[in-house]
Amino acid sequence: MKPVFAGQFSLISASFGLAAAGSIALAEPQHGIAMYGDPALPADFSSLPYANPDAPTGGRVVTGEVGSFDSLNPHIQKGRVPWQLRFLAYESLMGRSYDEPFSLYGLLAESIDTAEDRSWVEFTLRPEARFSDGSPVTVEDVLWSYETLGTEGHGRYRGLWDKVETAEITGESSIRFTFKQPEPELALIIGMRPILQKAQWDGQEFTESGLDVIPVASAPYIITDFDAGRSVTLTRNPDYWGKDLPFRRGTNNVDEVRLEFFTDAAVMFEAFKAGEINTFRETNSEKWRTQFDFPAVQNGDMVLSEIPHERPTGITGYVMNTRLPQFADWRVREAMITLLNYPFISETLVGADAPRVTSYFSNSLLGMKEGPAEGDVRALLEPHAEHLLPGALDGYTLAEGSSSERNRGDLRRAxxxxxxxxxxxxxxxxxxxxxxxxxxxxxxxxxxxxxxxxIDIYAEALARVGITPTITVVDGAQYKERTDRFDFGMTYYRRSASLSPGNEQLAIWGSDAADIPGSRNWMGADNPAIDALLQSMLNAQTQDGFVAATRALDRVIASGRYVVPVWHNPQSYLAHSVELHYPEDLPIYGDYLGFHPDVWWWEE
Structure with missing residues (x-):
C-alpha cells in the first residue's frame, strides 16, 4: 500500500517547519495536559498514584472471552479482533491517568505544546522510543499512522482526522497537528492514537490484513503465539524501551497475558472454576453472591475482590432501532420501556433490587438531576424546545415497576x-x-x-399486550455483521461512559453517524438538539460549562427513550488467583481501562 498525503493534509519538511515555528508565539512545552486546568501530577512524578512502583514482575494472567477472532489487526473495520490488543500491543504519544477525569502524560512523546485556544498541538518524540524489533519510532511513523488510520482505518479514527487541517513534521523529532476549528478536547484525543510501524506495512494491504500479519509493537507486550479463534498469548518484552519511564513504573508487571476464547459464558465459567483461566469478571451480583463458593475459593486458591468506582453508569439494556417504523414514535418506545418490569426481573435474575441505570451519566456529577431543568442546563435546552421530547425540560423518570410478574398498573399505562x-x-x-x-x-x-x-421474561410481558417478537440467536461473526449494518429491531446494548465524554459521543449520538455502517449509533438517533448539545459539550471552555452541557445532553438522550435500561454495578466483581494482586490505592475509574492487568502483579 502506498500512503498518500494529499488534500488538506500536508507533509512539510523539517527545515520549513522549524522556520514557520519561529514566527509563532509558542506555549511552553509540558510533560502533560489536562482537559481543564493543569494535570495533577508534576513533571517530576515518580509513578501513577494507583500503581505500585515496587511491584515484582513475573507470573501470568489468563482471561476468558465469549466469542472468537479472525484478525490480529484492531485498527481496521474488517474482522473480529480481541479487543485487548488495541491497548496491550500499541503505544500512543501520550498515556492517560485514570485517577483524573481526563489528563495525559508523555509516553512516546516527551513533551506536548499547544496554542492557548488549542487550535494546534505539537509533540516531541523521545529519542529512546523503540518498536519491539528495536527500530526507532520516528515522526514519519507517527505521520503515517495518523494519515492511514484516519483514511483507511476503523471508523472510530476517522471523525478526529476529519477535524485536522494539517499534519506537519516540524523537526527531527517533532510533529504538529493544526485543527480546522479549535475544540479543547482535540489536543488530548489526538495524543491517544496508536502508533504503528510504517515499514511493516510497506507493500502490504492494510485494510485486508487478518491473521497473516503479527503487529510490530511499541508497547510493553508483544504477540508471541496464537491459535486462530481460540487464544492469543502476549509476552512482556524484556527489552521494552519505556520500562523506566515514570508513567510505566509499576505497570505491566505480569510476564504473560493469555486471552482464551469460549463459545458460551457457562463453559467459560466452568473453565475458570477448573483453573484453566485465572481471572474472571462477573457482572451479575446474584451469581457473585451464590455461585462463587466453589472449592478453589473455599481453600483460598481463588480470591473474590470487589472494586468500587466513581465513573458514570453508561448504558446497559436493549436498544430499539428507530430506523424501523415500529420504533419511530417515542410513545411506543416509552411503552416498551414500561413493559420491562424491572423490580421483578431484577429480583428473579439478580436476587435483589439491583441499582438500575436511570440515565447515561448517572452515578456521577455529569448525570441529569431530578425534576425540571434549571439554570445553565435549562438555558442550553430551551433554544431547542421544538426538538425535545416530554421529560427533557420537566424531568424524566422510569416506570417504577412491581414485584408482581403481572404488573397491572404499568401494563395499562403501556x-x-x-x-x-x-x-x-x-x-x-x-x-x-x-x-x-x-x-x-x-x-x-x-x-x-x-x-x-x-429477554425470555421480557417476551412474556410483551405477549400480554399482544406482541410476539422473533428472537434470533446468531454466532459472533453474524452478530457483528448484522449490528454493523443495523439489521435488527432490538438487541443488547452496552456502552461505558467516562468522566470526560467527548468526541466519541458523536459516534454514538450524532446524526452524521446514524447511517454510517459500523458506527455506535445503533439506535439511529437523529436529533438537531442532540447535535447542538454535543457541540456545546465539546466546545465548553470551563469545567462548569462542560458539566452543564453534559447534563443537558443526558436529559435529551434519556428522554429520547432509545434503550430499555437494566442494571449497573457501582463496583466491579473480579475473581482471581490468589497470586494476583492489585494496589490498595484505586483510581477513580476503578476497574476500567488501564487497571487490569496493567497495574496488577504476580506474587507467590
Missing part, C-alpha cells in the same frame, strides 16, 4: 401509550389502523445466557 401512537389490541394482537401487526426481531449473540434469560 397499552394507553400504544393507543396514543395508533396501536390497539385486536383479537389479542397489537395492530394498527391499517391492519399491520406490531412485531419485530430481537437479535442476540450466541452464548449470552443472562441476556437470553432477561
Amino acid at each position: 397499552i394507553t401509550l400504544f393507543e396514543d401512537a395508533g396501536w390497539t389490541i385486536q383479537d389479542g394482537v397489537m395492530t394498527n389502523a391499517s391492519g399491520e401487526v406490531f412485531t419485530f426481531e430481537i437479535l442476540l449473540s450466541q452464548g449470552s445466557s443472562e441476556v437470553q434469560s432477561t
Whole structure:
C-alpha cells in the first residue's frame, strides 16, 4: 500500500517547519495536559498514584472471552479482533491517568505544546522510543499512522482526522497537528492514537490484513503465539524501551497475558472454576453472591475482590432501532420501556433490587438531576424546545415497576401509550389502523445466557399486550455483521461512559453517524438538539460549562427513550488467583481501562 498525503493534509519538511515555528508565539512545552486546568501530577512524578512502583514482575494472567477472532489487526473495520490488543500491543504519544477525569502524560512523546485556544498541538518524540524489533519510532511513523488510520482505518479514527487541517513534521523529532476549528478536547484525543510501524506495512494491504500479519509493537507486550479463534498469548518484552519511564513504573508487571476464547459464558465459567483461566469478571451480583463458593475459593486458591468506582453508569439494556417504523414514535418506545418490569426481573435474575441505570451519566456529577431543568442546563435546552421530547425540560423518570410478574398498573399505562401512537389490541394482537401487526426481531449473540434469560421474561410481558417478537440467536461473526449494518429491531446494548465524554459521543449520538455502517449509533438517533448539545459539550471552555452541557445532553438522550435500561454495578466483581494482586490505592475509574492487568502483579 502506498500512503498518500494529499488534500488538506500536508507533509512539510523539517527545515520549513522549524522556520514557520519561529514566527509563532509558542506555549511552553509540558510533560502533560489536562482537559481543564493543569494535570495533577508534576513533571517530576515518580509513578501513577494507583500503581505500585515496587511491584515484582513475573507470573501470568489468563482471561476468558465469549466469542472468537479472525484478525490480529484492531485498527481496521474488517474482522473480529480481541479487543485487548488495541491497548496491550500499541503505544500512543501520550498515556492517560485514570485517577483524573481526563489528563495525559508523555509516553512516546516527551513533551506536548499547544496554542492557548488549542487550535494546534505539537509533540516531541523521545529519542529512546523503540518498536519491539528495536527500530526507532520516528515522526514519519507517527505521520503515517495518523494519515492511514484516519483514511483507511476503523471508523472510530476517522471523525478526529476529519477535524485536522494539517499534519506537519516540524523537526527531527517533532510533529504538529493544526485543527480546522479549535475544540479543547482535540489536543488530548489526538495524543491517544496508536502508533504503528510504517515499514511493516510497506507493500502490504492494510485494510485486508487478518491473521497473516503479527503487529510490530511499541508497547510493553508483544504477540508471541496464537491459535486462530481460540487464544492469543502476549509476552512482556524484556527489552521494552519505556520500562523506566515514570508513567510505566509499576505497570505491566505480569510476564504473560493469555486471552482464551469460549463459545458460551457457562463453559467459560466452568473453565475458570477448573483453573484453566485465572481471572474472571462477573457482572451479575446474584451469581457473585451464590455461585462463587466453589472449592478453589473455599481453600483460598481463588480470591473474590470487589472494586468500587466513581465513573458514570453508561448504558446497559436493549436498544430499539428507530430506523424501523415500529420504533419511530417515542410513545411506543416509552411503552416498551414500561413493559420491562424491572423490580421483578431484577429480583428473579439478580436476587435483589439491583441499582438500575436511570440515565447515561448517572452515578456521577455529569448525570441529569431530578425534576425540571434549571439554570445553565435549562438555558442550553430551551433554544431547542421544538426538538425535545416530554421529560427533557420537566424531568424524566422510569416506570417504577412491581414485584408482581403481572404488573397491572404499568401494563395499562403501556397499552394507553400504544393507543396514543395508533396501536390497539385486536383479537389479542397489537395492530394498527391499517391492519399491520406490531412485531419485530430481537437479535442476540450466541452464548449470552443472562441476556437470553432477561429477554425470555421480557417476551412474556410483551405477549400480554399482544406482541410476539422473533428472537434470533446468531454466532459472533453474524452478530457483528448484522449490528454493523443495523439489521435488527432490538438487541443488547452496552456502552461505558467516562468522566470526560467527548468526541466519541458523536459516534454514538450524532446524526452524521446514524447511517454510517459500523458506527455506535445503533439506535439511529437523529436529533438537531442532540447535535447542538454535543457541540456545546465539546466546545465548553470551563469545567462548569462542560458539566452543564453534559447534563443537558443526558436529559435529551434519556428522554429520547432509545434503550430499555437494566442494571449497573457501582463496583466491579473480579475473581482471581490468589497470586494476583492489585494496589490498595484505586483510581477513580476503578476497574476500567488501564487497571487490569496493567497495574496488577504476580506474587507467590
